[in-house]
Amino acid sequence: MTEELDLIRNSVSRLFKENAEKKILDQAEQGKFPKNLWKTIKNAGYHEAWYGTGTDNLKIALVIAQESGRYSIPLPIVETMIARKLTHECEIDLAEDIVTISNPQSYDNLDLRNNILSGNVKGVPFGRFASKVVLSINEKLIIAPVTNTHMATNMAGEARDELSWNDCEIFVGDTLHPNEILLYGALMRTAQICGSLQHALEMSINYSTEREQFGRPLHKFQSIQNYLAKIASSKAIADSALLRATENPSESNIAAAKACASEAAGEVAALSHRIHGAIGFTYEYSLHHITRRLLSWREEFGAETWWHKNLGEIVVDRGPDKLWDLIVS
C-alpha cells in the first residue's frame, strides 16, 4: 500500500499544483468560488475519497487532505469528504452537493424538536458555498439545509460562516456522537497542516538559497540553518503523529496528532516569516497563503491545549500502568 499511496500522492499533488495559481487563491479570498477547480476535483472524485468501506479509503483521503493543504486549495474538499463519510448510510443522495460539517464545539442554542431545528452554529467551513451541513444533535445525525448565512472568514480568508435556523425542517438520521465530527475534523485538519508545513519548509529552503546578504546566501548563516532544522523537526513530529493516527485512528492518536500539528503550525509559521524578512509580509509574495492557514487551522477542531486536555484525561483515567500499552499500540 505504501507504494500505491505514493503514486496517488504524486498524481493528486500534480493536479493541485497545476491548478492552485495565486490568482485563484486571491480571488477565493475575495469571495469568488473557484468553480472550475471544484469541477476538476469532483471529476477526480477526491471529494468522496473516504466514501464507502474500503480499509484504505481513509489513507487515501488523508493523502488528498495533505496535498490540498500543501497547495492551500480554497475549497471544502475535506469537509465534503467527512460529510459524505458520515452520511453514507443515509438514504439521502448527496452526490451532487457541496456538503460541509459543523464543529460541535461551536453550536449555540441549538434546539431540535422532532425534526424541526432552531438556533445558530458558528465557524462553518465554506458554509455559504454548501447546500447542506451535517451536525450531531442529541447524538443523532442531522442534515440541515444551508439557509441563513452570516458571512465570516478565518485568518486565511477562508469562509467560516455563521448559520442559523428558525423552525426549519431537517433530516434526522441514525446515531452520531458529536465527538465523531470533531475527531474527523481534527484528523483532516492535521493532514492539511502537515501538507502546509511541507510547503512552508520548501519555501523557506528556497528563499534562504536565493536571497543573499553580507555577500552570501542566507542559508550559510548558522542561525538560519538552525531555523530550517527546527522547521524540519517540528514537521517531522507532526508527520509522525499523523502517521500514527492514519494507521490507527483512535481517539488518543487523533488527539495527539492534532495537538502536535497545531503546535508545529505555530512554530513553523513564525520561523518561516523570520527567514523571509519583510518580503514574506507582503501580499504579493505567497508565503502568507500558507502561514495564515497554519495559524487558522491550528485553532480549528480543537487547538493544542484542547487536545492536550482530552488526551490527558484519557491517559489519567487509564492510570500509569496502562500508559505504555497506549504508546506502543
Place this chain on the structure above:
Amino acid sequence: MIGKILTMSSMLSFPPVRLTEDSLNLRAELREFISESRKILDWKPRSNFMSTFSSEFSKMLGSNGYLGITWPSQYGGQDRSALDRFVITEELLAAGAPVAAHWVAERQSGPLLIRYGNEKQKQVILPKIASGECYFSIGMSEPNSGSDLASIRTRAENTGQSWKITGTKVWTSNAHKNHWMILLARTSPPSEKRHEGMSQFLIDLKNDKMQINPIPNMLGQHEFNEVVMEEMEIPLDRLIGQEGNGWQQVTAELAFERSGPERFLSSYNVLLELIKVSGNQQNTEMRKAVGKIVSRLMALRTMSISIAGMLERGENPDIAAAVVKDSGNDFEQQVIEITREVLAIEPICKSKNSQEYESLMADLILQLPSFSFRGGTPEIMRSIIARGLGVR
C-alpha cells in the same frame, strides 16, 4: 533546484512500520522476564539508560537470548529483525531496567564489529556481548576535540610488530568498568582532507598499558574517565576495518547511537509519577500537562520505530536519527519543566525520608545538562539536519 530540494526533504519522511506477530509475542515474553528479574535482583526502576550498571542483569538478559538478536547466528545472534530489537530496547527502557552495562556494546560496538571487524574479532567478542558478559566504551572525545571530532590528535603508529598509540581520551563513560574501548585515532597526519587518515582500534581496557583516571561528574558520581595512553603497544590485528577508513566507520556507528528510544525515555518515570498524582486530583492543568507530554511521546516513538524499520531495510537514516536525537532531548527537558509547572515539589537529594519521586526528580534535573551532549550536541544535530535539507 526544486527537484533536488524535494528529494532532500523527502529523506525526512517516516514510512509506517507494522510489528509482526513474532515481535508482539516477544514483547509479552520480555515483560514477563523483566518482572521476574526484578523479583530476583530487586532493581529500582530508572529510565535513564546510563543510570544503573548491573552485570547480573545484563548476563540474565543475555542468557535468555535478548541481546544481539539481530546478529548472525554464527556470532551468537539469532538473525532476527531490527524491529524485534527495537521492541526489546523500548520495553527495557520503559520498565527502567538496569541496562547500563551492556547498552553501548550491544547498540553500537557489536554492529560496528559485524560490519567492519575481522573474523577473529567477531568470533572472540560478539558471542560475549550477546551473552551479556562483555561491555564497551567509546573512545572518541579528547581534551581538545569534542564536537569537532575530526580534529583528534591521538596517534597510532604501525611499527611493523604492533600499533604504538599515544594520546588522551576524555569523558570515556565506564572505562573503569568495561572490557573494551573502541578507539578513534589518527594513523596519518592531518591533511587538506581532514576526514581522512583516521582509524579505529580495539583497546583492551583491562590489560593494555594505559592510565584510567576518574573524572567525577557534577553530581559527584564516577561515570566518566580520562584515558591516557603513552606509547601503548597493541597487536596489529586490533585494527578495526580498514586503515584510514575511521571516519566513515564512526559515522555509521553514530547512526546506531542516535535514533533509539533511549533518546526520549530518560524522564519517563517522571511522567508516570505525574499521571499517578493527577489521578488523585481533579485538576485540569495537570491533565493538560499529561496530554502535552504524551502527545509528543507518541510522535517520537512512531518516528523512532520508523527509523528502526529503515535500518532493517539497510537504509542509512542518519538525518532522521539526528531529528530523533535533537527532538528527544528537547522532550526530556520539557517533561521536567512541564511537570514542575503543575506539581509543586522540592527535589531532594540523599535524604533518608525523601519520597522516591523527590529524589528521582533531583537526579534527573542534575543529569539533564549532560543528556544533550552524549551522542552529539543539539547544535551539531541541527547542522546535520540542515545538511540533509541541502542547505550546507
